[in-house]
Amino acid sequence: MNDCPFDVNWKLNVMDKADGFNINGRLTSFDASKIIPFSKPYINVTTKGTLDEVRFNFTGNDNISSGTFAVEYDDLKFTIYKKDNPKKKNKLLTFVAKIFVKKDTKDKLKSTDIEVKRIPEKSFYNLLWRSVQEGLKKILV
Numbered sequence: 001m002n003d004c005p006f007d008v009n010w011k012l013n014v015m016d017k018a019d020g021f022n023i024n025g026r027l028t029s030f031d032a033s034k035i036i037p038f039s040k041p042y043i044n045v046t047t048k049g050t051l052d053e054v055r056f057n058f059t060g061n062d063n064i065s066s067g068t069f070a071v072e073y074d075d076l077k078f079t080i081y082k083k084d085n086p087k088k089k090n091k092l093l094t095f096v097a098k099i100f101v102k103k104d105t106k107d108k109l110k111s112t113d114i115e116v117k118r119i120p121e122k123s124f125y126n127l128l129w130r131s132v133q134e135g136l137k138k139i140l141v
Contacts, residue, residue, distance in 0.1 A: 004030045016061075023128065024057035024067075032076060043133070044086055049076035053109060058131050063118055065127050069135025070111035074104045076140070101140050112138040
């Protein structure tokens with residue numbers, strides 16, 4: 001997205017029949033609105049704010065991904081859209097999100113463990129995104 005530093009290490013053995021992998025990385029100073037082209041079509045959400053730092057370390061295979069996810073952020077805001085009409089704001093869910101989603105991490109990196117089962121028909125990238133999404137859900141709410 002040409003917006004911030006992003007370091008990733010991806011380890012895999014192409015001979016491993018279980019498709020085992022480890023992927024870890026770090027993202028810093030990310031403008032959360034830059035993820036809208038991805039978050040809006042996939043989860044009907046737009047974001048504003050700054051992700052000061054994001055760290056992840058996931059290990060997995062054909063069936064599962066598990067590991068740690070951590071984030072530090074400031075002034076994070078969400079707008080949630082209706083599933084049946086993605087152009088229309090879901091005012092109720094957006095209001096609820098404003099109440100329950102923590103606006104910032106008070107200059108601390110918040111960390112959580114994640115575990116996500118793979119959807120067999122979906123790609124590795126879907127598993128990676130769902131792993132990140134699981135970490136965000138656990139930390140933000």
